[in-house]
Amino acid sequence: xxxxxxxxxxxxxxxxxxxxxxxxxxxxxxxxxxxxxxxxxxxxxxxxxxxxxxxxxxxxxxxxxxxxxxxxxxxxxxxxxxxxxxxxxxxxxxxxxxxxxxxxxxxxxxxxxxxxxxxxxxxxxxxxxxxxxxxxxxxxxxxxxxxxxxxxxxxxxxxxxxxxxxxxxxxxxxxxxxxxxxxxxxxxxxxxxxxxxxxxxxxxxxxxxxxxxxxxxxxxxxxxxxxxxxxxxxxxxxxxxxxxxxxxxxxxxxxxxxxxxxx
Amino acid sequence: xxxxxxxxxxxxxxxxxxxxxxxxxxxxxxxxxxxxxxxxxxxxxxxxxxxxxxxxxxxxxxxxxxxxxxxxxxxxxxxxxxxxxxxxxxxxxxxxxxxxxxxxxxxxxxxxxxxxxxxxxxxxxxxxxxxxxxxxxxxxxxxxxxxxxxxxxxxxxxxxxxxxxxxxxxxxxxxxxxxxxxxxxxxxxxxxxxxxxxxxxxxxxxxxxxxxxxxxxxxxxxxxxxxxxxxxxxxxxxxxxxxxxxxxxxxxxxxxxxxxxxxxxxxxxxxxxxxxxxxxxxxxxxxxxxxxxxxxxxxxxxxxxxxxxxxxxxxxxxxxxxxxxxxxxxxxxxxxxxxxxxxxxxxxxxxxxxxxxxxxxxxxxxxxxxxxxxxxxxxxxxxxxxxxxxxxxxxxxxxxxxxxxxxxxxxxxxxx
Ligand SMILES: Cc1ncc(COP(=O)(O)O)c(C=O)c1O
Numbered sequence: 243x244x245x246x247x248x249x250x251x252x253x254x255x256x257x258x259x260x261x262x263x264x265x266x267x268x269x270x271x272x273x274x275x276x277x278x279x280x281x282x283x284x285x286x287x288x289x290x291x292x293x294x295x296x297x298x299x300x301x302x303x304x305x306x307x308x309x310x311x312x313x314x315x316x317x318x319x320x321x322x323x324x325x326x327x328x329x330x331x332x333x334x335x336x337x338x339x340x341x342x343x344x345x346x347x348x349x350x351x352x353x354x355x356x357x358x359x360x361x362x363x364x365x366x367x368x369x370x371x372x373x374x375x376x377x378x379x380x381x382x383x384x385x386x387x388x389x390x391x392x393x394x395x396x397x398x399x400x401x402x403x404x405x406x407x408x409x410x411x412x413x414x415x416x417x418x419x420x421x422x423x424x425x426x427x428x429x430x431x432x433x434x435x436x437x438x439x440x441x442x443x444x445x446x447x448x449x450x451x452x453x454x455x456x457x458x459x460x461x462x463x464x465x466x467x468x469x470x471x472x473x474x475x476x477x478x479x480x481x482x483x484x485x486x487x488x489x490x491x492x493x494x495x496x497x498x499x500x501x502x503x504x505x
Numbered sequence: 506x507x508x509x510x511x512x513x514x515x516x517x518x519x520x521x522x523x524x525x526x527x528x529x530x531x532x533x534x535x536x537x538x539x540x541x542x543x544x545x546x547x548x549x550x551x552x553x554x555x556x557x558x559x560x561x562x563x564x565x566x567x568x569x570x571x572x573x574x575x576x577x578x579x580x581x582x583x584x585x586x587x588x589x590x591x592x593x594x595x596x597x598x599x600x601x602x603x604x605x606x607x608x609x610x611x612x613x614x615x616x617x618x619x620x621x622x623x624x625x626x627x628x629x630x631x632x633x634x635x636x637x638x639x640x641x642x643x644x645x646x647x648x649x650x651x652x653x654x655x656x657x658x659x660x661x662x663x664x665x666x667x668x669x670x671x672x673x674x675x676x677x678x679x680x681x682x683x684x685x686x687x688x689x690x691x692x693x694x695x696x697x698x699x700x701x702x703x704x705x706x707x708x709x710x711x712x713x714x715x716x717x718x719x720x721x722x723x724x725x726x727x728x729x730x731x732x733x734x735x736x737x738x739x740x741x742x743x744x745x746x747x748x749x750x751x752x753x754x755x756x757x758x759x760x761x762x763x764x765x766x767x768x769x770x771x772x773x774x775x776x777x778x779x780x781x782x783x784x785x786x787x788x789x790x791x792x793x794x795x796x797x798x799x800x801x802x803x804x805x806x807x808x809x810x811x812x813x814x815x816x817x818x819x820x821x822x823x824x825x826x827x828x829x830x831x832x833x834x835x836x837x838x839x840x841x842x843x844x845x846x847x848x849x850x851x852x853x854x855x856x857x858x859x860x861x862x863x864x865x866x867x868x869x870x871x872x873x874x875x876x877x878x879x880x881x882x883x884x885x886x887x888x889x890x891x892x893x894x895x896x897x898x899x900x901x902x903x904x905x906x907x908x909x910x911x912x913x914x915x916x917x918x919x920x921x
Contacts, residue, residue: 290690290821291806293699294533294706300689313818338531338805343819365805367537369521370529373805390535392709397538415535416707 246331247282247359247384247407251442254501255459256281257494258444260335260468262288262302263319264311266475266482272323274483275471276330278490279498282408282444282464283323284362287316287336294337294364296419298469301476313340317356324357333360333386333407338373346374350381360384360407368400375404384408389435391415391427398438408442408464411435413449419469422448425457432462452496459500467493514773514848517839522723524842530722531805535706540808544724546629551731556624563620564735567653570617572736573605574743574899579869581889588890599892601885602752603902604740604768607874613904614736614764615646619715621732623650626713633708634658636715637701639666639694639760640829640877641673642904643717648682650715658682661700663693666829673908691823694833698807718761719837722808726837733767740899741771752899753892755780758880759851760795760830762837764903769849779850782840783884785826786853793825796853797836798844811838827856827916828876830904854883860916862886863906875904876912 250256259280261271265288275283288306292299320332334341334353341349341363353361361383366373368387378385384407392415393401402409411431413423428445435443445458446466455465474489475482517524522544530540550556564570585598606614626634634651636658638644644660651658660677664686667674677684690696705714719729744752755772757765759782772778787794794800797812804813806821814822814834824834843849854862862882866874874882881900889898906913914921 289819291695291699293702293807294535296703297689304690307820339813339815339821340819343804343815343817364533365531365808367530367532367534369537370531373529373531373810388534390533392535392538394538401534412535414707415709417703420707 246329249329250281250331251408251463255462255497256442256444256464257455257490257497258282258284258446258464258466259471259490260284260286260466261471261475262286262299262306263316264288264306264309265302265472267480268319269322270483271475271486273326274487275490276327278487279494280490282331282333284333284335284466284468285316285320287313287334287340289337289340292337294417296417296469298419298472298476302472305476317352320356320358331359332357333362334358335362336364338363338365342373346377349374350377350383353383354381358383360386362386362388362410364388368403371404379404386410388412391431402439405441408444409435409439410466411443411445411462412447413445414447416447418447420448422450422454428458429461452492455493456496456500459497465497515770517842518723518727522727524839525845526803527810527838527841528723528726529810530808531810532722532808533706535709539709540722542629543625547625547724547728550625550628556628559624560621564617568610568616568620569608570735571739571743572608574740574747575603575605577601577603577870580866583865583869584886584889585894591893596894597890597892598894599753599889599896599898601889602744602897602899604736604899606736606764606901606903607872607878607905611646611649612907613642613646613875614733614767615643615717616649617735617767618717618729618732618763619646619650621728622713622715623654623656625728626656626715627654629713631711631713632656633712634715635661635701635704635712636717637661637694637697638717639663639697639832640908641666641670641677642830642908644682644684645673645676645680647715648677648680651682652680659704660684661687661697661704663691663697664688665692666694666697669912670829670908693823695821702807717763719763719766719839720761720807720809720811720835726809726839729763730766730770730839733763734770736764736767736901737769737771740768744899748897751775751778752897753777753779754888754896754898756783756881756884756888756898757901758783758831758877758903759836759840760833760877761835762840764901766837766839768901773848780848781884781888782849782851783880784851784853785828785831785880786855787825787827789855790853794853795824795826795831795833797834798840798851799853801834803841806835809838811835811841827859827912828880830875830877831880852884854880858883860913863913872902873906874902875906876909877904878902
């Protein structure tokens with residue numbers, strides 16, 4: 243259901259948090275994200291070959307798979323989360339192969355049954371949309387697309403066509419968790435994207451601190467934080483929920499404070 | 506330009522880079538504009554006589570082409586000894602011929618593709634080259650063309666492969682390349698490819714990725730095939746000149762499939778010519794292996810849809826082959842399509858059979874092959890005796906064995 247997604251962004255800038263499913267005590271970590279004030283949950287589907295991810299999320303993928311995480315476990319996590327938190331949107335994020343391996347229709351239906359709101363597939367660009375997009379749309383799930391610093395004006399309409407939920411602006415040409423983009427370049431890009439779409443624009447890659455998050459929230463509709471949270475899971479394992487909640491609360495405070503400024 | 510007939514096997518991929526249901530451009534958005542630009546630039550280069558002239562000139566004077574087409578009398582005789590008479594009592598045991606791409610500069614077919622891609626990189630104004638390598642053959646070929654054209658070169662190689670291919674690592678460094686051992690994932694070729702893609706995503710503005718096989722996002726499978734097709738074009742003309750006829754069967758080993766598609770493609774519309782691609786069955790198809798057509802199913806990895814070794818959840822499996830160059834859990838999309846439509850047959854041979862093929866060629870012809878084409882030789886050992894004496898089998902000898910002598914010594918229990 244994309245309704246949960248639009249409500250999440252309707253209140254003003256939203257905090258979008260990413261963790262890898264099956265890495266650490268996932269259900270408790272998800273509860274901690276909600277308790278800390280996250281508005282949208284991105285649940286990473288682990289993959290053996292996460293080629294768009296930096297070291298932190300690569301390691302999380304391998305830890306999760308090493309612990310035996312299966313696709314069915316991820317849907318179970320999502321379903322239990324949906325029962326417990328009926329209004330918080332969940333987005334699955336991952337790579338194409340685990341999503342299409344039993345057929346795109348199977349995946350879309352399983353995601354809908356689990357109460358998933360959107361799907362971000364890193365390696366299905368608009369040119370290959372028919373590998374998954376039609377099935378997601380038919381199941382009422384938002385295909386969330388990525389725009390990047392290399393997405394020029396000529397390409398942007400193709401990226402937007404058929405996308406829903408929100409637009410994820412990858413602020414650096416690179417992998418997750420390493421560099422951070424200059425604030426000026428983010429502002430310029432977000433303005434350009436917002437002129438082209440009514441979808442909320444969330445900015446991610448390289449965002450780690452409440453200060454960065456606050457600055458981005460002044461211009462964008464959402465701020466995505468991943469590697470910084472995943473690193474806490476790596477560091478604290480079973481104890482991670484407490485630390486995840488602390489960081490989330492600080493990030494959420496920073497992002498949500500921009501609501502008053504922009505209002 | 507030649508116009509292919511409409512019912513040709515040679516006019517793929519379509520304009521989205523699809524070979525039937527396979528191929529495509531499954532890459533992150535950051536790379537998409539670059540992949541589209543590469544395609545536009547390749548279309549222009551393909552029409553440009555100056556590009557072809559420079560490519561041909563380098564292949565002739567730098568690589569040493571054309572490579573010989575060689576009739577192998579002693580292996581032919583050896584295989585006839587074990588041949589049973591045919592159904593009408595006729596003598597069996599086909600003539601065995603080899604396309605000698607192991608005589609190329611750098612010792613394998615990989616250089617053909619690297620010459621083509623570095624010329625494209627220069628056309629596109631790119632100033633930095635990256636590549637992945639497994640056995641190190643593609644890494645050496647890439648480092649070679651980078652030295653030749655004065656471009657900085659970074660080679661990603663799985664840490665495990667760095668260990669088992671030390672001579673090639675040293676060669677690459679001598680040629681001025683930086684070799685980066687990859688310690689993510691399983692530390693082998695697929696992880697090296699992941700790492701090269703990560704580098705590319707972060708350096709799209711100045712970096713060209715020279716992919717080493719006929720796989721990856723469109724237009725790579727097409728352009729690698731086109732550059733490697735020099736093998737089949739030469740072989741076809743040489744065979745006609747020498748024997749006045751076409752071969753009956755082509756045989757080639759398959760890692761990602763570049764030497765095989767290079768040999769096969771120019772013959773695809775010659776309906777009398779059968780083709781056999783040989784995958785690595787490793788310890789056996791019921792154990793660890795690298796035969797993605799025989800033991801895999803369609804999926805999406807490294808930019809293309811193709812056959813992959815994977816589990817039920819679509820997690821990619823580790824491949825195994827004694828030959829590092831065949832040790833990859835996928836295969837180029839054109840082979841997936843050629844298998845599906847039935848134009849090419851595919852088989853597999855084990856590590857043990859490949860080692861036997863390796864030794865047989867050493868002893869009968871005085872040629873030390875690489876372990877990759879040793880798989881093709883092992884397949885020839887099986888099929889040649891089932892064909893009549895006047896039949897012609899042509900196998901691609903796509904690499905020489907210098908790089909493999911340590912691996913072979915170890916497998917044969919000899920300490921060097
Ligand atoms: C000599 C040789 N043959 C074959 C291969 C396999 O690649 P492909 O299937 O692309 O020809 C390699 C790869 O390293 C190689 O070095």
